[in-house]
Amino acid sequence: MTRYREICTALARRAGSGDLCPGDELPGVRELAREWGTTASTVSRAQxxxxxxxVLELADRRRARLTADAAVAARRFLHAESVFTLAGSDDPAFxxxxxxxAGRVRTLTGQGSFAGLAAVRxxxxxxxxxxLLHHSGVYNAPFARGLLRRLDPHLVHLWRREQGLIVAPGNPAGVTLAGLVRHRVAARRPGTGTRVLLDRLxxxxxxxxxxxRGPQLGTHLEVALAVATGTVDVGLGVRSAAADLDLDFLxxxxxxxxxxxxxxxxxxAAPLVAALHGAPLRAAVTALGGYDATRSGTVTPAAG
Incomplete structure (x- = not known):
């Protein structure tokens, strides 16, 4: 590893660990050069x-300072080549x-929320x-806390999304939630969050x-396709799946x-978290319809 890369890695690790905090000012270039036994130009290149x-913000006649998002940026820098494997629930926005x-996230989705938690465990x-909607009315944290309790569980917020009944244009079968069992229904498989929600509703x-009564399907798009082809009268799924096939959504x-x-x-997960904070990805997800990306990228401990 070249000397300037060593300096970059060391400073990024300190920023990522919290040893250096947002707004902190680094020592001067010459002081850092003496500390590292190198030249001022090498330190400047690293900065x-x-x-x-x-990770850093630079300005003329001022020492380098850590940015407000230095911790996230530092983790992204340190793990730029890593691939994050994501299992669990299906979502068209993935x-x-x-x-x-661009290849830094590998998705194994479509297995369902519980199967995803099992894969992590x-x-x-x-x-x-x-x-996953808990009987307490809280989403996700109780399940992460219970199934990953010895693994210091955390939640990274992707987005809020709207679920509803996907029906043919004009709802010719007159589907309502109260009379759902009288219709042919495309249901998700047991162990998926959408199936948990359907059963609760x-x-x-x-x-x-x-x-x-009806087939058990693996993805939201498959549910929408079943409605579009007349295989079923209705299915529970996300709004964006209905919009893709010009179906009605309740x-x-x-x-x-x-x-x-x-x-x-x-x-x-740092590159993924950083992308979720970015305006381009948030705007693209929101444009699908039925998504709220206001808190995308928020990281919170699940234990408590």
Whole structure:
């Protein structure tokens, strides 16, 4: 490793760990050069490289300072080549995430929220995309806390999204939530967050979830396709899947959609977190319809 890269790595690690905080001022270039046993030009080159990465801000006649987002930028810098493996729930917006991160996120979605948490617990994935409504009315944190309790569980907020009944244009079958079991319904597989939500909605409407008739499908797009082809009368899914096929959408709930991950995976998730904070990805996700990306990229401990 070249000397300037060594300096970059050392400073980024201090910023990522919190040893250096946003707004902190670094020693002067000559002082750092003496500390590292190198030249002032090498230190200047390292600082310019970290400034390009968003860790430092530089100004004429001033010492380098850490940016407001230095910790996130430092982790992104340190783990720029890592690949974050994401298991769990399906969402049409993931195509935008994978394109934005150009190979740094590998998705194994479509298995469902519970299967994703199991993959993280078994070490087969770095994080799980989940949207699980607890009986307390809280999304995701109780499940991450319970299933990943020995792994220092955290949640990375992806977005809020709108779920609803996907029906043919004009709702010719007259579908309503209260009478859902009288129709052919495309349901998600057991263990998915959407199936948990469907069962909860039916119970709240006084219906028996076991009375639902229809195929069990793997993705929101498959649900929308089943409605579009007339295979079923209705399916529960996200608004963007209905919009893709020009179907009608009867909204029923907004839900928190998060990544549950161990504390040890936070560094590997840094490029993803940084992208979620970025305006371009937020705007692209919101444009799909039925998404709220206001808090995208927020990281919180699940324990408590």
């Amino acid at each position: 310019r490289h970290l400034a390009e990465a968003g 195509d935008l995430v994978t394109r934005t991160l 078994q070490g087969r994935a770095d994080g799980a995309a989940i949207h 039916l119970l709240d409407a006084g219906e028996d979830p076991d009375a639902v 909204p029923v709930a907004w839900e928190d959609y998060d990544i549950a991950l161990p504390g040890s995976a936070l560094d590997a």
